[in-house]
Amino acid sequence: MTGAQFILAINLFVAGLLAAAFLTVAAYDRRQEPARWFALGYIIGTANFLSEFAIATFGTSIGLVLAAFASFLAALVMLNVGIARKYGVPVPWAAMAVVFVISVATCYFIQDMSRQSFMRMLLYQSPYFIMQAIAVGIVAQAKARSTLDNVLLALLAASALQFLSKPFLFRALGGTGDSPDQYLATEYALFSQSMGTVFAMAVALMLLVILVRDVLSDAYARSETDMLSGLLNRGGFEVHAAAAMHEANRLGVPVSLVISDLDHFKSVNDSFGHAAGDRVIVTFAGFLRSAMAEHHVAGRIGGEEFAILLPGTNLVAARLFAEGARNAFASLAIEGMPATKRLTASFGVAELAGGENIADLMARADKALYLAKNSGRDCVKIAPRPGGRRSGDDKGAAISLV
CATH class of the missing domain: 1.20.1070 (Rhopdopsin 7-helix transmembrane proteins)
Structure with missing residues (x-):
């Protein structure tokens, strides 16, 4: 050869x-x-x-x-x-x-x-x-x-x-x-x-x-992706949100977090079936994607719970974002649902404080969301900065600007 x-x-x-x-x-x-x-x-x-x-x-x-x-x-x-x-x-x-x-x-x-x-x-x-x-x-x-x-x-x-x-x-x-x-x-x-x-x-x-x-x-x-909503899952959200927070701190810009929860979601599944519930999840996720900017980070962090991190956004602007999202979602028609049926969501908002990590920020925003759920739902509540106090509030409790 x-x-x-x-x-x-x-x-x-x-x-x-x-x-x-x-x-x-x-x-x-x-x-x-x-x-x-x-x-x-x-x-x-x-x-x-x-x-x-x-x-x-x-x-x-x-x-x-x-x-x-x-x-x-x-x-x-x-x-x-x-x-x-x-x-x-x-x-x-x-x-x-x-x-x-x-x-x-x-x-x-x-x-x-x-x-x-x-x-x-x-x-x-x-x-x-x-x-x-x-x-x-x-x-x-x-x-x-x-x-x-x-x-x-x-x-x-x-x-x-x-x-x-x-x-x-x-x-x-x-x-x-x-x-x-x-x-x-x-x-x-x-x-x-x-x-x-x-x-x-x-x-x-x-x-x-x-x-x-x-x-x-x-x-x-x-x-890192939630298959139903197409948004980040909880683990993926925490990883990407932490990276976005680090970059925002480097640039010296504020960071806020909005956490939302679909109101009475269990009743949707019970009354209209899980397929209808899935469509609600998909619709809300699609709405978040259309509302967020390219540098925002959004995820589905629980069954009907969502979070969106807003780098470059302070507490006041984040609250306005949440109020706009609340009003817009309440007016959306959901495919497969009765025309008269409108769904709502509750929102908790927190701004990142010095020394906080993503877990701390999520915990404070979650407190604000908990207050919104216990205040009749379909509303936005904000969390004070760590150690903040309002008259009549427990230390660190969520408050409303309404």
């Missing part, structure tokens, strides 16, 4: 492993459509290596040459589709179809040219360059790119250029042999296959790293 044949065998084995790896990612998370396209690309890529082996073993034929060329080009097309799906960019089907058809036809016609022709090699390698350049363009169109995405962009650009460099390497290394079946015995074949392996592995591993990153990030986000 020649050195080039050995590299080709490694390529075949690695392509199979990579296809299996991408299929594993796709099986673990069925929403990872790009992984299926990547797996298909590497499965098709194995046909290229098998065709190269067939040429070396059984001799050349126009059919095998075209199969080797078309299968590798098709593999690049599949990778481009997966990359476009990954980055939310429209798949350039028309451009890739035109390149594919013209390239296969060109490959057929150049078979009569001398194998030592620089132009022949340039025409053979250019379609691979163009297809990888399309991948570069796809990633470049992504609206948001992390460091890993930029590394992938650079690897794809380098991979595209290595295809364009092959005609020059072909001339420097003595050509590709007098016939296709002699190709694997040439120095050029050894270098070309090795270089192709390095770039193919680098691109594939970076794609795997990016997909695994996305899977882990998604799993982490789901662990």
Whole structure:
């Protein structure tokens, strides 16, 4: 076995492993459509290596040459589709179809040219360059790119250029042999296959790293998310709220917390069923999302209890926010509920004091909410600062500004 044949065998084995790896990612998370396209690309890529082996073993034929060329080009097309799906960019089907058809036809016609022709090699390698350049363009169109995405962009650009460099390497290394079946015995074949392996592995591993990153990030986000409301769950809320409080303290801006509880929610479940109760939860969560700013943090912290942290908002402004939310929600119609049925919510508001953590702030806002529930519901109560006292109030008790 020649050195080039050995590299080709490694390529075949690695392509199979990579296809299996991408299929594993796709099986673990069925929403990872790009992984299926990547797996298909590497499965098709194995046909290229098998065709190269067939040429070396059984001799050349126009059919095998075209199969080797078309299968590798098709593999690049599949990778481009997966990359476009990954980055939310429209798949350039028309451009890739035109390149594919013209390239296969060109490959057929150049078979009569001398194998030592620089132009022949340039025409053979250019379609691979163009297809990888399309991948570069796809990633470049992504609206948001992390460091890993930029590394992938650079690897794809380098991979595209290595295809364009092959005609020059072909001339420097003595050509590709007098016939296709002699190709694997040439120095050029050894270098070309090795270089192709390095770039193919680098691109594939970076794609795997990016997909695994996305899977882990998604799993982490789901662990912090309440599935019914789509808001953060209690644990996720506390983590993100603590981070937002730390940033607000660094900037020297106030922070307030609003905690709300749906009034008489148990009666909704008892009278209209749990499906109706779920719709109420979903409706209130959607209302909170529409009312909050991008830097606010909202979560469902209990069955019918919600919290929203308002960085940059003092107690007076937070109370106004809560009053507006209370009035707006009371006027909302709930799908599946009688037209005359209106639901209300009670609110407790607290402003962060020096030395407090998220647990302390939530405890004070919860006291204010408790007072609102015991004051007839459908109202807003605020909590004084720690140690604050109003005439007739217990130390630290919630009070009303109404």
